[in-house]
Amino acid sequence: MKTAIPIYDICSLTQRQDDLLISRFAPYLKSHRNLHLAHKHSFYHLVFFTKGDGSQTIDFQQVPVKPFQIYFMIPGQVHNWAFKGEVDGYIINFSVPFFQSFLLKANYLEEFPFFTGIVDDAVIDIPAASQQKIISLFEDLIRESEEPNVLADDMVRAMMLQLFISVARLSMTTVNKTIPPYNYTLLRSFQKLIEKNYTLIKLPKQYAELLYITPNHLNALCNDVLGIPAGEVIRNRVALEAKRLLINNDLTVLEIANQLNFADNSYFTRFFKKQVGLTPEEFRKTTNNHEHSTHK
Structure with missing residues (x-):
């Protein structure tokens, strides 16, 4: 099928490896200026903003960008940014197979409310009491992904799951109070x-x-x-x-x-x-x- 809208996979965004990209956001944004135009990803994508303003559009739904906000995207969603001023934070891109060899449940990620493709569930404001913990998790992830340690990929997977569970607990607290x-x-x-x-x-x-x-x-x-x-x-x-x-x-x-x-x-x-x-x-x-x- 011919395609006019760009569809990015991870290897088109990094020279390191095909299944994972972990980076601070400002240098990533500098390297990929063209990503402000509408595009699709073939991979999972999340960004945690520590600094920023403007807006982004996920599946034609516009949401404001602000510090200590995290958003999650699943493969196939359409996305573009319209930032104002300086933006920073952390980004993780990972392929569909990245967790499949690691987890017995192939669809484990679908259990998280923010990996459903529903935009309202995928953009989460991290409360002040948890912001430092989330920053520390991202810093640990960057360190682990940059050092050539034994079983580094498995440690990264374990740390990413810790991040997902921590954010899920924050985002599901209000949901669980209202829905049986x-x-x-x-x-x-x-x-x-x-x-x-x-x-x-x-x-x-x-x-x-x-x-x-x-x-x-x-x-x-x-x-x-x-x-x-x-x-x-x-x-x-x-x-x-x-x-x-x-x-x-x-x-x-x-x-x-x-x-x-x-x-x-x-x-x-x-x-x-x-x-x-x-x-x-x-x-x-x-x-x-x-x-x-x-x-x-």
Whole structure:
């Protein structure tokens, strides 16, 4: 498939090795100025800001950049930055297979709320009491990744898991107070099923069947926790993928409609207009114009 939007893998960003990049953020940013334009990653990506201002856009959702904020991204998400002034912190990029040989559960990372692809769960402000601990973890990671120690990669993996668990504890404290664990697990299972099947399975009742619950139960769960019905959760994921594909100018709208399994182009256009408020062509034009005007 031809592609117009850059898709970066780790080896295109570093000469060191293909599975891991750990760095302070300011030198990384200096080396990769072009990353302020919209791009996709083929790897997991996280940044902890210690200094910074401006904004970033993750999957077409704009969020402010501020000190002591950490964000996480999964492969396939679309991203760009619009920083103001000096920015610093820490960055880790790691490949999909990086943990697979290390962990018995291949999908272990998906258990973390910030590795779901849901932007609101992936941008976390670190409270003052925990900021020094998180900085220390990143400093230890940089030291370990730069020294040629025995079993260095495994030590890095262990330290990264410590970082993930520490941040997850901070981010999940408020969630767990409001959502019963069973409901949270069920919702995550629904979201994972959507992620695997959204091009083929479009109806809430089909997902309810896979989860061994009634469609009413699934709807009530989504309304209670997310404030929207189950059908809207599915449609939002399809619309997000349509947006990701539309910024690739080499794909026609018809090709995108086919890729997302719509019966025809006009049905896809009606669906997109209802979800996004613009036709696919209007969205593509608006996004391209915004890119050019922001980065002249």
